[in-house]
Amino acid sequence: MTSAHDPARTTAAATAAPGTRGGALRRALRVPQILLAAFLLIASALPKFAGQADAVETFELIGWGQWFRYVTGVVEAAGAVALVIPRLAGLAATALIGLMAGAVLTQILVLEPAWALLPAAFAAVLAVIAWDRRAESAQVLRALRGALRR
Template identity: 70%
Template structure:
């Protein structure tokens, strides 16, 4: 066998392995993102939205400090609850994540400008995870948007 034939055989033989390993890496990434989505959805729903709806003293005080009224507490709670539910519905996860990026941007700005600047890092970190989810689920998001367009 010539050196040229040997090289061609080796290159051809590595292509399926590379395709399999990248598909395996994609599946692993998707599993990790699902874990993050579930944890963030639980946090958003139970630890963030429900206290706002229930009128927990800390939530009421925080929105008094923001100064825009308690209607914003209910609106924020509703967006968080809807986003949390959307994160665990595969077809809606990308769109929910994209919407939650906006919410986290507002939360980070509010922390920086009105409340406690050091706490701005938490919504920024959440936004980074939501961006990864939105990117990973972009095909599903396109399908939903196409259906809505009709």
């Protein structure tokens, strides 16, 4: 008999069979995951790394200096890569929700409030991805905790 918190059962639910309801959600989320990863890497992180004029200007307006542009670019690039690695996708989505919350606040308080809708929409999609990948995220965190105890 297995309990509701049995790791084997959780893993089975996370890797739902293609014909199941969980499998359909996983397949449906794959396209937005890839598109978000591509956007974060190509349209957002790379211009920050390259010192594109509008990225430099935006971070001047924010007032935290250009070092913050690089930090943001690193978080975006790492999140984009992890978002397409199934085992890391849930944790990446969770971390990127935090980044999007910061982007929403920055748009509202410093830049252009109307543009806050884009990171808010991204955060909503990331929340669904994080929820769908919660079993894998728990598995990675358990493994990490076990490795740290050794």
